[in-house]
Amino acid sequence: MDIMAKSFKRKALAHIERRLGQSRRLVLNQAQTQPGRVVHDLRRWSKELRALWRLLRPLTGRKRYVRENFRLRDASRGLSSARDAAVLRDTLMLMLRARRGRRGRSAWFSVSALLEEDLEREGAPQQAPDEAMEAMLTAIRRGRDRLAALELKEDSIDWKKGLERIYRQARRRHREAGATEGAGAEVDAVIHEWRKSVKYLWHALRLLERMKLVHGSGRVAELKQLQSDLGRDHDLAMLRARLEALPVGEGSEEQAALALAIGDLDRAIKRQRLVYRRPENRLISDKPGEWMEKVVKRSPGD
Numbered sequence: 001m002d003i004m005a006k007s008f009k010r011k012a013l014a015h016i017e018r019r020l021g022q023s024r025r026l027v028l029n030q031a032q033t034q035p036g037r038v039v040h041d042l043r044r045w046s047k048e049l050r051a052l053w054r055l056l057r058p059l060t061g062r063k064r065y066v067r068e069n070f071r072l073r074d075a076s077r078g079l080s081s082a083r084d085a086a087v088l089r090d091t092l093m094l095m096l097r098a099r100r101g102r103r104g105r106s107a108w109f110s111v112s113a114l115l116e117e118d119l120e121r122e123g124a125p126q127q128a129p130d131e132a133m134e135a136m137l138t139a140i141r142r143g144r145d146r147l148a149a150l151e152l153k154e155d156s157i158d159w160k161k162g163l164e165r166i167y168r169q170a171r172r173r174h175r176e177a178g179a180t181e182g183a184g185a186e187v188d189a190v191i192h193e194w195r196k197s198v199k200y201l202w203h204a205l206r207l208l209e210r211m212k213l214v215h216g217s218g219r220v221a222e223l224k225q226l227q228s229d230l231g232r233d234h235d236l237a238m239l240r241a242r243l244e245a246l247p248v249g250e251g252s253e254e255q256a257a258l259a260l261a262i263g264d265l266d267r268a269i270k271r272q273r274l275v276y277r278r279p280e281n282r283l284i285s286d287k288p289g290e291w292m293e294k295v296v297k298r299s300p301g302d
Contacts, residue, residue, distance in 0.1 A: 005059060008056075008159060009059065009147065009150065011211055012052060012055075012056060012147065013144060013147055015052065015207065015210075016049060016052070016140065016143060016147065017144060019045045019048070019049060019140060020144060022041075022045070023041075023042060023045060023136065023137055023140060024137060026038055026041055026042065027042075027133045027137065030133075038128065038133070039079050039083045039086070039128050040083065042128075042133065042136050043076055043079055043083060045140075046072050046073075046075065046139075046140075047076075047199055047200065047203060048203040049072055049140060049143065050069050050072050050203075051166070051200045051201075051203035051204040051207065052203075052207060053065050053068045053072075054069070054165065054166050054200060054204060055159055055162040055163060055166070055204055055207065056147070056162065057161075057162050057165070058159065058161045059150075059159075060147070060150065064150075068143045068146065071139045071142065071143065072136075072140070074135075075135045075136040075138070075139035076136065078128070078129070078131070078135050078136070079128045079132050079133070079136065081128075082124070082128040082129075083128075084124070084238070085124035085125070087235050087239075088119070088238065088239055088242055089115075089119075091235045091236060091238070091239045092108070092111070092112055092115060092239060093112075095108060095261070095264060095265065095268065096108040099264065103260075104260060107256070107257035107261060108257075108261055108264075110254060110257040111243060111257050111258060111261045114246050114248070114258070115242070115243070115246070159208075160292060160296060162204075163204055163205070163208065163214075163292070163295075163296075164288050164292055166200055166201050166204050167201060167284070167292070169197045170194075170197040170198050170200070170201045170284050171285070171286075173190075173193050173194040173197045174194055174197075174198075174284050176190055176193070177190050177191050177193075183266065183269065183270070185241065188234075188237040191230065191233060191234070191273075192234055192237075195227060195230035195231060195233070198223060198226055198230060198284070199227045201223060201284070202223040202224055202227050205219060206220050213296070214295045214296055215294070219295060232272055233273060236265055236268050236269045236272060239265060240262055240265040240266070240269070243258055243265070244262060246258060
């Protein structure tokens with residue numbers, strides 16, 4: 001199914017405008033909202049809009065795509081410190097609640113105190129700074145204005161090239177993650193890159209489904225579950241890396257507590273990776289042409 005360039009642009013602008021309005025309301029009403037929710041939603045919408053710019057790349061060209069993608073990426077980084085601190089705390093509490101036995105829970109309580117001290121030394125904010133949230137609004141607004149000003153000829157945009165490019169990247173990073181063995185920072189980094197590409201594919205497919213251009217319902221749900229599993233993996237790996245870097249005395253009780261907690265995290269990460277690496281959960285193993293045939297709707301004359 002072809003869609004005229006101006007029509008595709010109009011749909012994209014409407015979506016950006018909707019997200020900009022939601023972002024403004026969220027920032028204005030943040031006093032009545034959980035700080036973590038504000039940061040989470042702004043970062044999620046940033047990823048969604050970056051996926052949209054990937055779809056628009058055949059229309060806008062590489063140079064404009066790179067500029068808008070980097071603008072949103074850099075604005076999102078201003079929210080990262082608050083988001084990371086919240087994720088560390090939440091993940092630690094999940095691990096503590098899952099622990100059985102007095103000794104293990106006592107160790108996790110000790111680790112929690114160590115982490116809080118470290119976050120305080122770092123000055124990790126409870127919520128994102130006002131300037132970081134304003135930077136995000138500015139990035140979305142400028143992207144909208146630049147797209148609105150873009151002069152187009154009335155011909156077809158092959159948006160399918162944008163979707164296939166996103167899928168190819170997710171599939172390549174899927175294979176790279178599948179080839180990793182063991183554990184550690186390098187493996188965590190490869191899986192994190194896979195997670196990001198799956199997230200972009202999920203956002204892009206969901207947007208195109210709303211435009212009624214793809215058969216996406218089942219795949220959107222499956223990709224949502226996969227990126228959620230990968231997100232859980234990332235949160236566990238991030239907490240493990242942070243605990244490994246905590247300064248404690250050699251042979252101290254704090255070191256023993258950290259060793260127990262890190263061992264728990266290693267086992268949790270191993271279990272988590274068994275879930276999304278099962279053969280039946282390999283959702284992006286089709287060749288690009290085959291996958292596009294399955295998801296793209298056909299024009300009546302095809």
